[in-house]
Ligand SMILES: Nc1nc2c(ncn2[C@@H]2O[C@H](COP(=O)(O)OP(=O)(O)O)[C@@H](O)[C@H]2O)c(=O)[nH]1
């Protein structure tokens with residue numbers, strides 16, 4: 001990562017999140033068509049919580065992106081979430097960096113919009129698309145503030161389903177209430193990922209958001225935070241591994257024994273142990 005460090009910074013990272021089955025993978029497939037037409041190289045990070053059980057969902061993502069899986073300008077990387085314990089956003093960040101250094105213009109992260117882990121992953125993105133469906137209806141109203149806050153662009157996918165227009169209008173009303181004056185107002189785009197309608201508009205919104213972040217310098221702000229977090233992570237990792245090394249050492253097992261047998265108090269030895277770290 002150090003060796004490629006100076007080559008990281010030009011790829012645009014798009015996060016796509018939303019409930020399972022909303023059509024995230026299908027939508028990304030449509031977007032891919034657009035980006036490839038313009039000859040952009042795209043790296044995809046598909047994060048799927050169900051993959052450790054069956055592998056089915058990850059396979060599903062690949063099948064839906066099949067049109068592009070033989071295209072050398074597209075690379076798809078599936079990442080399982082199970083057992084990652086918060087390390088997921090870190091690996092996603094590093095994979096995004098690898099794509100970036102390798103000359104990919106866009107990195108698209110697909111993640112199911114549930115739970116803290118997924119929200120952490122989405123922080124890596126420069127632009128976050130929250131994908132909903134008409135059936136989300138009431139769910140939108142009661143939607144956790146979290147999803148409302150992370151969205152830069154809302155998509156109501158499956159425009160062919162009943163209630164699609166209503167869902168868009170409801171969402172726009174919700175955005176009107178919550179939008180801060182002078183800030184970015186989240187557009188709501190109606191799409192159909194089967195026939196590709198609305199994808200043009202979605203792409204325009206993506207570009208507009210990118211321009212907005214460039215203009216306000218907010219893209220750099222976010223990236224600065226990520227860099228700072230990466231450094232903190234590295235420091236913590238390194239401290240942790242030092243602690244583990246000391247805890248596994250011979251002198252430590254001797255001290256442990258003395259504490260267990262009551263020969264020494266924990267208060268007495270703690271300083272000594274810390275000095276070794
Ligand atoms: N009717 C309809 N079905 C769609 C649309 N977009 C996706 N789907 C279907 O919805 C299902 C879930 O799509 P998928 O992309 O796997 O959703 P994900 O779980 O959010 O990635 C698939 O059967 C898709 O074919 C759409 O615009 N209209």
Ligand SMILES: [Mg+2]
Pocket residue numbers: 024025026060061110
């Ligand atoms: Mg999917």
